Amino acid sequence: MYIDQINNKKFNFILYLPIPLVFLGLIVVNFFATKDVNVEDIMQEMIETFGRNLTFAIAVGQLAICLVILLFWVKFIHGQSIRSLTTSRKKIDWKRIFFSFTIWGIFVAISTLILYFLSPENFQINFDPVKFLPFLIIAILLIPLQTSFEEYFFRGYLMQGIGVVTKSRLIPLIITSVTFGLMHIANPEVGKLGPIIMVYYIGSGFFMGIMTLMDEGLELALGFHAANNLIGALLVTADWTAFQTHSILKDVSEPSAGFDVLFPVLVIFPILLFIFGRKYKWTNWKEKLTGKVYEYSPEIENINTIGNDNE
Template sequence: MFIKQVYQYQHDFWRYLIGVIAVVAGIIIGQIPLTIAIFLKYKGEIFGMEETEMMQGFDSNYFLFLMLLTFVGGLIALFLIVKYLHQQPIKALTTSRPKIDWSRFWFAFGLVSIFIVVNTIGDYYSNPQDYEWNFRITPFLILCAVGIVLVPLQTSFEEYFFRGYLMQGIGVMAGNKWAPLILTSVIFGGLHFFNPEVTKLGNTIMIYYIGTGFLLGIMALMDEGIELSLGFHAANNLLTALIVTADWTAFQTESIFKDVSEPSAGWDVLIPVLVIYPIYLFIMAKKYKWTNWKEKLFGKVEPPAYPNVTEEN
């Protein structure tokens, strides 16, 4: 139902094409403050610089704030396109339920938060040499303010765009569920190719990014909405930003700890995808009584017998 309900609204191919262009334009507009700040800071010296080098010239909280504004621009553009071009309520972009189930959001948020905290504490006591105490009260409180407000907007943009907008759009065009699951997951992971983590760890880290895309896509299809993926993604990015930072990550923050170990893309990449993610899905499947996996992940998407809205000729 999450994909099929789009047949009630304006779902022509050209609308999705314009929508994607508009979202990209929103991202570019949202990036203007960051671009101006970088230009004023480095002027002509910007060419050839890596992203991590640019970050180091700024206060980390200020840079994070400017970077996250990029996604705010994209989210605003997406919501405007959905409302006015597709004439679709945001609720229908979020869920197939009568109303958005925020308890699902908070369940996923809490589950991921507990795992991150427990895993970090365990690793800290097992490998204390890999961590430095990075806590400073004032910068950390500023980070909390920036993170709590803007990180959920960043993750919400990615979820609404990939697991909502593109999942629904590709689903009605392809007439099935497996095509949007695969395409949105690969595109989502592929866009992380330019993250500094890839430069440091190599292309193997892409397994993690694409695998995360599949996890979030499976959540959306099995649960008939993106509330769980919204909570999962928000907790993952926010808790990571607050607890641990490193010199080679996309989020360099005033976190509690700094990871000073030499990173490697081995089992650290495979274990989350092959072990931890299936555990997440198992817990959610049990709690929300997911059934009929084959149909929900690979079934057809067909228009209802009497759709409320038809495509324009």
């Protein structure tokens, strides 16, 4: 139902194209413009010029603006409701968003504490209340907008548009997950940790895409993504990450990647899918992930009703 609900005669493929072409084009241009440049040096120059908080606000604020543009385009150019871009339910289920945010936020906080107590030599206490409080306000205001844009664009706009065009659920799941991962290819983490970090980025895309298709809406993905970026940015920073912030801790260890990158994708994400599946009574996995997209009619509202209750 999440994709099917926009598969009707009003869907205009020509109007659909400009947003993904412009955004994905900017990603490609940015990649080739920075592939021979040390992104870490650029970040340090910006921090020296503007300070950490303003540099962070500029970086995150760009995607917050993109969210406004995307929602305007959907609402006034396509004539599609924001509710239908968000969910197949009759209204956005905020309980789902907060449940997903809470469960992942707690996991990020606990795992950070465990790492700190197991290897305290890898961290420095970075907490400065005078600098942290403005950062906290900026982060709470902007990070949910940044992550919401990425969800509305990849798991929303692209997922629905590609699904309608291909009449498939699997094809948009694959395309949006891979492109979501590739969007991060210019991040300084890739240069420091190597290509293996792309497994995490692309795996995260698949995880949130599966959640969206199985739950027939973006709510769980919106909550998860916001918690991942917000709680992570508040707790830990490092000189080689995309977000260099006035966080509570600073990671001073030599960056490396191995099974710790694969562990969330291979272990934690499947466990979360199991938890969400049990809570929201997901069924018919094969059809929802690989089945066809049907032309919308009132009758198909009964095809995928599981998970549309507001638990």
